[in-house]
Amino acid sequence: MTDSLSLLPNRRALHVDVQRYGARESELAIALIDLDGFKLVNDQYGHNVGDQVIKNCAKMLSDLCGQDARCYRLGGDEFAISMNGSLAGTIVEGISRSFIDLFKRPITVDDRRIVLGASIGISSSKGEDRQNSSELLRRSDVAMYASKRNGKMRCTWYQPEFDRNREAAQKIDSDMRQALANDEFYVLYQPLVCAQTSKIVAVESLLRWARPDGEPIGPDVFIPIAEETGLINPIGLKVLRQACRDALAWPDITLSVNISPAQLRDVEFPIQLGQILEETGFPAERLELEITETCLVLDPILAERTLDVIRGFGVNISLDDFGTGYASIGFLRMFRFEKLKLDRSLVVDAGDDEGSRAMMVSSISVARALNMAVTAEGVETQQQADLVRTAGCDQIQGWLYFKALPPEEITHHLNQQNFQDSNLKLIG
Missing domain, CATH: 3.20.20.450 (EAL domain)
Incomplete structure (x- = not known):
């Protein structure tokens, strides 16, 4: 259940991890990350450079998560973070903001300075209303698009009105x-x-x-x-x-x-x-x-x-x-x-x-x-x-x-x- 390019766990691994998390009274948080401007990298420099950018981003995210949270590559230019615990939401938000800060400087690949951004959506739940991984991913996706609409390079928490606005x-x-x-x-x-x-x-x-x-x-x-x-x-x-x-x-x-x-x-x-x-x-x-x-x-x-x-x-x-x-x-x-x-x-x-x-x-x-x-x-x-x-x-x-x-x-x-x-x- 590993992505062959980034060597991070893949989408299936995320769903399995969430199912394994116990203690429903603790908080489960998931962040969905989309790279801004990645398609232009592939169009301008080719897929070999694009693949190296994905590897670099995977390493950056993995270093930030450390032992506190787990990160994944869901496919294309989408990544995710999951965490279970009493401060899961706070920690995931902190990692997300730190990841965005890294894009304030260009990424260097083969002497090329690649300018990218990141838009992130976060959702969490706990207790009797705790949602499954699919629903939390959906909510994080909705919040991620809110980040894009509001100017990109930011992370946004899911709000129920987002669904109404999306409709x-x-x-x-x-x-x-x-x-x-x-x-x-x-x-x-x-x-x-x-x-x-x-x-x-x-x-x-x-x-x-x-x-x-x-x-x-x-x-x-x-x-x-x-x-x-x-x-x-x-x-x-x-x-x-x-x-x-x-x-x-x-x-x-x-x-x-x-x-x-x-x-x-x-x-x-x-x-x-x-x-x-x-x-x-x-x-x-x-x-x-x-x-x-x-x-x-x-x-x-x-x-x-x-x-x-x-x-x-x-x-x-x-x-x-x-x-x-x-x-x-x-x-x-x-x-x-x-x-x-x-x-x-x-x-x-x-x-x-x-x-x-x-x-x-x-x-x-x-x-x-x-x-x-x-x-x-x-x-x-x-x-x-x-x-x-x-x-x-x-x-x-x-x-x-x-x-x-x-x-x-x-x-x-x-x-x-x-x-x-x-x-x-x-x-x-």
Whole structure:
């Protein structure tokens, strides 16, 4: 009952061990571990390197467990820990957190620095309600996916509401598949204005879902589910195609489209992007893809290669939500973004806090030094607009100027803007 690659006990051994544990009044705890980014290792470096990574991780986990707990390889990039005793849950959680901490540094395999993460779910039971190994594994699996949804690199204890949330997520997933077939998704556009003239210079496409029952559900709810289930790829391509078609009617402005980490990890995405540009006839130089720092962290090398292919079409790349995550000056230098978008939280805090204001100003200075344009997001007051304009932002986006609008309203505003420009030229 040993896994041949890692030499750890296997899944069957876990079930046997749990059956052997006695003293039902003592606590039984099981942690389920999934490596974040392991598929990319196999895709990029091959299975020989992937196998060595598994061996290294097995050794790391075994050393942490020592004599206190037992660890297993369940298959693929999944591991588990089990323990029985009065402090089982506390000890298993401590081992889990220590294991996650080890991934704050890359794993070295054949002079390659492999960046991985770990998402962990933990469950336990004791007494008359003590669950069997299959149920505890299921609960730990549910908790592990909660760790992934909440940003990865963390461990999460199972809660009964997770099952209810999972049922709701499965319902949304099913509804999304039907919505994709029934063309229920549509695109709105929020203008970005020039900081100096307040004229519309770009629009950002924003996905919306018109449910037949009229029940509102925001993209912050359904997009993470789409990313988890793989639906984000067909939905994202639909948004990109529709946005390119709509923006053909707005020849003087830039079109910005958000790309999820899952899309950027898809090796087919650059090919699909090229096909959409050719199919719609949209000028590549007018298209700007917005990505977040999450797209870059797990595999910077793969991300850099993908972005290089995309830039080869003439498409620009913007770093979205800057100031909320991992991005460093080193990242900005590596990826050579054409634009930096300051997150709303940085803009809001800059109005009341000198430290946040200094951070915003320094971010703009770095962007300038690297020949990046800068946009301030989430501007809702005139005070904020004046602040980011004085700090040197090129563009401003927010409700102070425009909310998300349907394409016909974008056309109306641009026509008005062009009419005013024409009149000014005549007067001049």
